[in-house]
Amino acid sequence: MTDTLAMEYxxxxPYIEEAVDxxxxxxxxENYYEExxxxxxxxxxxxxxxxxFYEEVEDETMTEVERTxxxxxxxxxxxxxxxxxxxGE
Incomplete structure (x- = not known):
């Protein structure tokens, strides 16, 4: 995890770092939006x-509309x- 991420968030x-570990x-x-x-x-x-560790070429992301x-x-x-x-009931 970078110091920048820890400083900004x-x-x-810690939650992200724990999940990575x-x-x-x-x-x-893969599970970012769900977890x-x-x-x-x-x-x-x-x-x-x-x-x-996000790579724009390799990793997909969801739009705000898709997340909603x-x-x-x-x-x-x-x-x-x-x-x-x-x-429907």
Missing amino acids: PEAA KHGEDWVL LYPLKQVMAVPEKEELP EMYQAWGEYRENLRTGTKP
Whole structure:
């Protein structure tokens, strides 16, 4: 992890570093929006492109619209689990 990331995102950097240590950089890049980016609700979190090991040519990122759609779908899924209903009921 770079010092710059730790300076700009002091709260999130330990979580990112722990995930890299536990799973590796490739895992973090693959699972960033599902596992780490939701921390943005409670702290400043870097965009995926700001990670020091992100490679623009090799790694994909989601647009804000795609992220919003994904999180809305997860919210609906959790609500369906909570209420015991199926979509459209």
